[in-house]
Amino acid sequence: MGSSFYLHVFMLLCSCFHLFIMLTNSSSSAQPLCHEDESSSLLQFKHNFFINKSASGDPSAYSKVESWKKFEGKSSDCCSWDGVECDHNTGHVVGLDLSSSFLYGSINSNSSLFNLVHLQRLNLSGNHFNYSQIPPRMGKLSRLTSLDLSSSVFFSQIPSNISCLSKLVYLDLSRNALKLEKPNLEDIVQNLTNLKALDLSWVSISSTVTHALSNMSLLTTLFLESCQLYGEFPRTIFQLPNLQILSIANNSNLTGNLPEFHRGSLLKKLSLWGTRFSGMVPDSIGNLESISYLDLTGCNFSGMLPASLGSVTKLTYLNLCVNQFGGQIPESLGNLSQLTFLCLGKNNFDVPTLPLTLVKLSKLTVLYIADMKIRGEIPQCLANLTQLSYLSISSNELVGQIPSWLMNLTKLTTLNLYENQLHGMIPISISQLKYLGELNLHSNNLSGKLELDILLKLQNLFRLELSMNKLTVFTKNITNATLPKFLVLGLESCNMKEFPNFLQFQDELKMFYFADNKIHGEIPTWFWNNTKESMEDVELQNNFLTGFEQHPDVIPWQSIISLDLSFNKLQGSLPIPPPSTIVYLVNGNSLSGxxxxxxxxxxxxxxxxxxxxxxxxxxxxxxxxxxxxxxxxxxxxxxxxxxxxxxxxxxxxxxxxxxxxxxxxxxxxxxxxxxxxxxxxxxxxxxxDTFPSWLGALPTLQVLILRSNRFHGAITVPKTNIKFPMLRIIDLSDNGFSGNLPSEYFENWNAMTMIKRENLTYMQASNEVLVTITINSRLKGIIWSMTPYMYSVTMDNKGTRRLYAKIQKAFIAIDLSNNKFGGEIPESLGRLKGLQMLNLSNNNLTGVIPSSLAKLTELESLDLSQNLLSGEIPQQLIQLTFLEVLDVSHNHLTGRIPRGNQFDTFENNSYDGNSGLCGYPLSKLCGNSEASPPPSLSFHGDDSKFPSGVVDWIIISLGYGSGLIVGLVIGHTLTTRYHKWFVEKFGTRK
Structure with a gap:
């Protein structure tokens, strides 16, 4: 063939290529328009809702559908509408993103949304669907690969049809009031096998975690936060080959242990906070080369942290607070050079001083090392962490003054030094921290006069707490020109004599702590007028307030949650708290009516x-x-x-x-x-009334006080087997109860058999509230634990009527005094080994004091006086080494008073009115010669342990016996041996 042929072929190919390019360009320029029926469905869907700006909480939210109105009534291309995505080839609507669009209303099953049968991606998150149900027809959108209905105020059961969306790759139903029962979690997981991301956080699942999750090999993201899950979490889920994000936080009944992690794991985020995971962190944690976020807060982890934790160098967030970790903090943590957030507080680490290795973490912006028993002065090495914005070293054992070098941390927005032993004055230079928003110094030993105006120069300050120090705080007359807007202000125990006048300009104040000052007179009208819409917590107790300047029928703080006006001098009628009030304390005043x-x-x-x-x-x-x-x-x-x-x-x-x-x-x-x-x-x-035995069925009743009434009759035992199972304190004194002591109850009061000497916590009722506040257009949440309400009771103990302003959980007491009980003291009382106080006085009890009372080894006070008891005081009672008060007076007791331990400390009045008793401390001696017989002595060569009571015997032997010579010989022998024993035991006296 000639060259002309090849030229012809080449020209033909060029023509074909040119034609192909033209056709391609023609195709791309003629993209199909939105289908008219789909456009109509979208407009109809829009008209089903109100546009309400309060329906979306995202500060960047806007209504995407509002721009659609420009095209109403025209044949327009909906593919260009905000939030609408079309297929480039067919023109069908395949994506709809109306997230945070201010939509308010309900989605019904006949909604035009379900006409968009080609939808593959649907996002309606961040709207307000008015507690409606997710329509079952949602399951008919069979082409969906992505469905996001999060944070949209849906309610009730998730429809079973959702599990029919077999093509779903992404499913987010989180942060709604939804339940997952039928279908349950296992149904969802088994049918949606293509899922890569699943978020059911805040959905009420209330079940164990299905092992079927372990088979989802495509899964990269799993969020099951706050789902009321329980039981043991399957370890195999941690080892899913593609898993990158796992959060099962805030499931307080979910248990588990960390597995051995393999090299090659893709895990980037692991959040277990608020679960009951326990055990140790394995050395293999170092194999998680990709992890950047690790949160184990508030679990039950223990043991030492592995040094390998320092090899996961991509970590930016590490939260290990509120666990039981112990030992040393590994030096290797200093290798985590990318770390910006570190929380180690509230553990059992052995760190009397802060590990120097932490100062290598130069990118740290948040450091929480509170409640770690750190001693000494505030560690100066912290000065190197110049990027810190949040620093909390509260609840430690720090001493010294607030150092001036802290002011070099110029980016600080939060500084918490509360609950330490810091002293001296608050440095004036603290006003140089211009970004400071929170300054908390309460409960230290800070002293001196503080002009509050210095701190009021901090324009960003919204939380200031100076309470519980030795400060004298005062202010000048201040104008509103440059004042910060406070949300939290704590000035308790600051020796203040009046309400500071700058409060006149505080209209955003939510929490005001002003107790234990010297405020006289009335609460000024301007104070509650300025804060009546914002205030949520007020503590004004322990002042000298007499009332309100203008006495209100209803307390004017409209949003108040907790109000404490106790222990003042309030007079007049009782002010009514508003409907928002949760805690209302006005005790200790002079209110009437x-x-x-x-x-x-x-x-x-x-x-x-x-x-x-x-x-x-x-x-x-x-x-x-x-x-x-x-x-x-x-x-x-x-x-x-x-x-x-x-x-x-x-x-x-x-x-x-x-x-x-x-x-x-x-x-x-x-x-x-x-x-x-x-x-x-x-x-x-x-x-x-008679004894309310039916109260014995209450499963948590711990304290029952019926003292000084007109109760009468025998204490009968109900036929049921429920007899006050948790009772620890009972006072039935000064009534008319009769019959025998309730021995069958003593056999069933099992809570009184427990010895909990180390339990020094107190009975209380408390609340925890999440307060959301806005600062500079940013939302901040403060977990606010209101001051616990301490339970209190009044009881007679150790001969004195005593107010127990706090009741230790370990305190156990029985007072049945001043009644008409008869019969013998039951032996069964001896099983109540936790008893600290027992008062059976002023009854008609007969018989002997049972030796079983010697088993009450925690007993501090025993009063059996004013009865008809006879026989001897059991010698076994000397085993009661905690006994401080004993009263067996005015009975018919006889015989020798026991000697040793606490019995050597009781005075005569403990035994008054018992003519048959003898021995110390009474002047009446025992025996035929009015002398106490000698204790049985035996000497066996080694006298290193001299017999108890030998000193008495020496004295007695010198004055009494068969004759002076015998007495002197015996006395000399015993004195010599006693001297030898004393020298060996205590050494010579110098």
């Missing part, structure tokens, strides 16, 4: 109500039975209430104290419905 029925009948939020120690009168409102569903603590003690106790049906009630009033009648039987009740105090009233 009645409880307004509206306060109890229309307030469904109150949980802690303490009106004790006032002059309130009238009857207790009868609507208490309907009000008390929310109530935890109800304290009306030490007032002048009369009448009967109305029915109380509160299922959540933990404490009821109606003591020291003028109440009469029966104990209301409705109390048997208060199944959470821990303390019931009805003492010092005029109630007439």
């Amino acid at each position: 009645e409880i307004p029925p509206s306060m109890i009948c229309h307030n469904s939020s109150l949980q802690i109500l303490d009106l004790s120690d006032n002059n309130l009168s009238s009857t207790i409102p009868k609507c208490l039975s309907s009000f008390s569903d929310s109530l935890l603590v109800f304290n009306l003690s030490r007032n002048n209430f009369h009448g009967t106790i109305p029915p109380m049906m509160g299922f959540n009630l933990k404490m009821i104290d109606l003591s020291q009033n003028h109440l009469h009648g029966l104990v209301p039987r409705s109390l048997q419905n208060c199944t959470m009740l821990e303390i019931l105090v009805l003492g010092n009233n005029q109630m007439e």
Whole structure:
């Protein structure tokens, strides 16, 4: 063939190529338009909703659908609409992203949304669908590969049709009020085998974690936070080959252990906070070469941290707080050069000083090393961490002054040094930290005069706490020109004599702590006027306040959650708290009048109500039975209430104290419905009833005080086998109870058999509230634990009526005194080994003191006086080495008083009125010669352990015996041996 042929072929190929390019360009320029039926469906879907800006919480939210109105009534291309995505070839709508678009309303099953049958990606997150259900027709969108309905106020059960979306790769139903029961988690997992990302956080699953998750080999992301999961978490899930993100946090009943991690793991984020995972962190943690985020906060991990943790050098976030880790902090942590967040506090590390290796972490912005028993001065090595914005070294054992070099940490926004032993003055230079938003110095030994104006120069300051120091704080007259806007202000125990005038310009204040100052007079009107819309927590207790400048019928703080006005000098009628109030304390004042029925009948939020120690009168409102569903603590003690106790049906009630009033009648039987009740105090009233044995069915009742009433009759035991299983304190004194002591109860009070000497915690009721606040357009959450409400009781102990302002959980006591009990003291009392106080005085008890009481080794006070007891005091009682008070006076006891240990400390009045007793400390001696017989002595060569009581015997032998010579010989021999024993035991006296 000639060259012309090849030329012809070449030209033909060029023409074909040119034609191909033209056709391709023609195709691309003629992209199909949106289908008219789909455009119509989208517009119809839009019209089903209101546009409400409060429906979306994202600060960057805007309404995507509002721009659609430009095209209504026209044949336009919906593929160009905001949030709409079309297929380039077919023009069908395949993606719809209306996230955070201010949509408010419901999606019904007949919604036009379901006409978009070609949808592959659907995102409706961050809207408000008004507690509607996810329509079952959602499962008909069979082409969906991505579905995001998170944070959109959906409600109820997730429809089973969701599990039919077999092509789903991404599914996010998190942060709604949804349940996953039918289908359950296993149904979802087994049917959606193509899933790569699954987020069901805050969905109520309430089940164990299915092992079927271990078969999802494509899974890269798994979020199951706050799902009420329980049981043991399968270790195999950690080892899924493609898993990069795993968060199962905030499932408090979910247990598990960390597995051995293999090299090649792709895990980047692991969050287990708030679970019950336990055990040690394995050395193989060092194999997680990709991990950048590790959060094990608030679990039960223990043991030492492995040095290999320092080899995961991509870590930027490490939170190990609130566990039981011990030993040394590994030096290798200094290798984590990318770390920006480090939390090690609230563990058992052996770190009297801060490890120097931590100063290598030059990128740290957050360092939390609180509650670690760090001693000495604030470590100067922290000065090297110049990028720090958050520093907390609170609740340690730091001493010294606040150092000036702290001011070199110029990026600090939070500085927490509270609960240490710092002293000296607050340095003026602290005002140089211009970005500081939180400064918390409470509970130290800081002293001197502080002009608050210095700190008010910090324009970003929103939280300032100076309480519980030795400061004298004062302010000048301040204008509003340059003041920061406070959200939290703590000035307790600051020797302040008046409300600081700069509060006139604080209209965003949420928490105000001003207790234990010297404030006289009335709460100024300008104060509560400025803060009436913002204030949520006020503590003004222990001042000299007499009331409000303008006495309100309802307390003006509209959003108040906790209000403490206790121990002031408030007079007049009781101010009514607003409906938002959870804690209301006005005890220890001089308020009078009645409880307004509206306060109890229309307030469904109150949980802690303490009106004790006032002059309130009238009857207790009868609507208490309907009000008390929310109530935890109800304290009306030490007032002048009369009448009967109305029915109380509160299922959540933990404490009821109606003591020291003028109440009469029966104990209301409705109390048997208060199944959470821990303390019931009805003492010092005029109630007439038999023993309420039916209270024995309450599973958590620990304290029962019925003292000084008109109870009568025998204490009978119910036929049921439930007999006060948790009771630890019972006081039935000063009543008319008769019959024998309730020995069958003693055999069933199992909580009293426990010895918990180390348990020094106190019984209390407390609340925790998440307060969300906005600062410079940024949302911040403060976990706010309100000051715990400490339970208290009054009891006679060691001969004195005593107010227990706090009740130790280990305290165990029985007081049955001043009744008409007869018969013998049961041997079964001896099984209550945890008893610290036992008072059976002023009864008609007969028989002997049982030797089984010697088993009560924790006993500190024993009063058996004013009875008809006979026989000897058991010698075994000298084993009661904690006994401080003994009173067996005015009985018919005989014989020798035991000697040794605590019995050598009791005085004569412990034994008065027992003419048959003899021996120390009484002047009446025992035996035929009015002498105490010598103890049995035996000498066996080695006298290194001289017999107990030998000194008495030496003295007696010198004065008594068969004759002076024998006495002197024996005395000399024993004195010599005693001297030898004394020298060997204690050395010579110098």
